[in-house]
Amino acid sequence: MIDLRRLRNEPDAVLAALGRRGIDLAPVRQLIELDARQRDVARQRDEVRNQIKVISADVGRLFKEGKRDEAAELQARSRELGASEKQLDADADALAAQIRQGLLVIPNLPHPDAPDGASDADNPELRKVGYDPDAYGEHQRVAHWDIGKERGILDLERGAKLSGSMFVMYRGGGAALVRALIQLGLDRNADAFEEIRPPTLVRTETMVSTGHLPKFADDAYHVERDDLWAIPTAEVPLTSLGRDEVLDEAELPKRFMAYTTCYRREAGSAGRDTRGLLRVHEFDKVEILAYATPEQAPGLLEEMVGRAEATIAGLGLAYRVIEICTGDMGQSHHRSFDIEVYAPGVDLWLEVSSISWFSDYQARRANIRYRPLVTDGTPSKGTEIIHTLNGSALAVPRVWAAIVETYRRPDGQITVPDLLRPYLGGREVLAAGPSR
RNA sequence: GGAACGGUGGCAGAGCGGACGAAUGCAGCCGCCUUGAAAGCGGCCGGGCCGAAAGGCUCCGGGGGUUCGAAUCCCCCCCGUUCCGCCA
Numbered sequence: 001m002i003d004l005r006r007l008r009n010e011p012d013a014v015l016a017a018l019g020r021r022g023i024d025l026a027p028v029r030q031l032i033e034l035d036a037r038q039r040d041v042a043r044q045r046d047e048v049r050n051q052i053k054v055i056s057a058d059v060g061r062l063f064k065e066g067k068r069d070e071a072a073e074l075q076a077r078s079r080e081l082g083a084s085e086k087q088l089d090a091d092a093d094a095l096a097a098q099i100r101q102g103l104l105v106i107p108n109l110p111h112p113d114a115p116d117g118a119s120d121a122d123n124p125e126l127r128k129v130g131y132d133p134d135a136y137g138e139h140q141r142v143a144h145w146d147i148g149k150e151r152g153i154l155d156l157e158r159g160a161k162l163s164g165s166m167f168v169m170y171r172g173g174g175a176a177l178v179r180a181l182i183q184l185g186l187d188r189n190a191d192a193f194e195e196i197r198p199p200t201l202v203r204t205e206t207m208v209s210t211g212h213l214p215k216f217a218d219d220a221y222h223v224e225r226d227d228l229w230a231i232p233t234a235e236v237p238l239t240s241l242g243r244d245e246v247l248d249e250a251e252l253p254k255r256f257m258a259y260t261t262c263y264r265r266e267a268g269s270a271g272r273d274t275r276g277l278l279r280v281h282e283f284d285k286v287e288i289l290a291y292a293t294p295e296q297a298p299g300l301l302e303e304m305v306g307r308a309e310a311t312i313a314g315l316g317l318a319y320r321v322i323e324i325c326t327g328d329m330g331q332s333h334h335r336s337f338d339i340e341v342y343a344p345g346v347d348l349w350l351e352v353s354s355i356s357w358f359s360d361y362q363a364r365r366a367n368i369r370y371r372p373l374v375t376d377g378t379p380s381k382g383t384e385i386i387h388t389l390n391g392s393a394l395a396v397p398r399v400w401a402a403i404v405e406t407y408r409r410p411d412g413q414i415t416v417p418d419l420l421r422p423y424l425g426g427r428e429v430l431a432a433g434p435s436r
Numbered sequence: 437g438g439a440a441c442g443g444u445g446g447c448a449g450a451g452c453g454g455a456c457g458a459a460u461g462c463a464g465c466c467g468c469c470u471u472g473a474a475a476g477c478g479g480c481c482g483g484g485c486c487g488a489a490a491g492g493c494u495c496c497g498g499g500g501g502u503u504c505g506a507a508u509c510c511c512c513c514c515c516g517u518u519c520c521g522c523c524a
Contacts, residue, residue, distance in 0.1 A: 043486055046493035056505040060454055075504045246446055
């Protein structure tokens with residue numbers, strides 16, 4: 001969530017920043033008002049409490065001195081004040097709860113350098129690498145769902161039989177390819193990121209920390225009996241790793257990566273981009289994430305984009321990098337870049353990675369802080385909220401689709417990209433059935 | 437699933453009706469000592485709100501209650517640890 005104090009102290013700047021997202025600012029203005037009222041009521045309550053405290057001390061003293069009558073008088077006065085204190089306290093609490101709820105659904109402020117825009121149509125393309133529309137042969141213009149069926153490496157019918165549409169099943173060389181991609185994603189980042197294997201069912205508060213709840217509850221699977229949520233991305237557990245902790249600045253940046261299965265209900269997207277592997281309910285992904293100081297964040301963002309990009313490039317796939325404009329950003333994003341891979345069979349650019357800087361938005365929800373280093377000889381005073389960044393290092397299904405389409409030969413066989421051969425026992429083509 | 441114990445500052449851990457925002461230790465910061473470091477000694481060392489400041493109020497897992505007054509007593513909830521049972 002955004003910083004309430006900043007909203008209070010610099011309302012114009014905050015409103016202007018939020019305005020760039022094209023959202024309705026009325027609830028934000030209302031929040032400023034509620035905050036002023038809340039603090040006013042709280043101040044009145046504090047004054048009354050102070051009187052009660054002073055009186056109570058006197059009562060104790062008078063009792064000791066044996067002045068029972070005077071004490072009784074004060075007790076009565078205190079009881080009267082107690083009633084008004086209770087009312088003021090209830091009012092202040094109610095206002096605070098309203099503010100908290102309002103704050104949870106206000107999106108993050110976009111970075112000053114984030115491009116303005118109203119929708120994804122306004123996202124500037126930063127670079128396009130390895131793409132030549134004329135270089136693809138007819139043999140590559142076959143959709144991965146057809147290739148997968150033809151080669152016996154993707155069984156969509158049986159996936160749907162087991163779990164319904166948008167649940168998929170890989171087989172033989174296709175299943176091995178999934179495993180290889182996961183391993184590749186981890187290996188490419190093992191130099192700097194600690195590998196984590198987190199739980200994939202998490203508590204409500206864990207989902208709230210990253211901004212996935214309360215606003216986007218419909219997008220997540222919920223295990224009602226145990227009140228647990230299936231994570232839509234490893235970002236959720238990795239961000240909450242540090243919840244309620246205070247780190248030393250010297251520990252930052254702290255970097256984590258995790259391979260997990262991800263679950264998304266994709267409510268409201270029925271029928272859109274839903275064929276084959278374009279959009280599925282359950283998929284595998286390697287996520288990279290960092291806790292950083294505000295100063296470290298920009299460099300990390302660039303590095304993380306570079307890492308995701310290099311992996312796609314290494315696989316020999318065409319891709320482009322686009323920056324997300326203010327009108328298309330996710331709720332929690334401060335600045336965000338997407339990597340889209342080109343899949344020639346379906347002739348589509350598929351989003352395979354979204355790398356984002358969240359400023360202190362998630363960390364404020366999760367209460368992850370750090371103690372700044374002392375620079376000028378004075379003891380460090382207080383704590384600061386860390387910044388979080390994260391992105392997909394490798395999201396399997398769409399990369400799988402792009403590989404299968406790009407590497408399909410005229411004879412219908414699918415060549416294994418060089419980078420993946422070590423992960424596939426040296427095999428050169430993807431085939432059905434047992435791998436050895 | 438059954439039982440017991442517990443949730444207090446960065447960490448560990450006292451406090452169990454008024455003098456407690458909270459002992460003590462560790463960690464951290466400043467200074468002394470030292471060629472340097474360690475040890476030792478002295479000092480400092482939680483967050484939020486109001487206030488120009490002085491200062492005031494608030495927070496001891498969450499909520500409710502008792503009381504003139506609650507970290508401390510009572511009730512409900514949440515979370516954790518350990519033991520037993522079950523199980524990969």
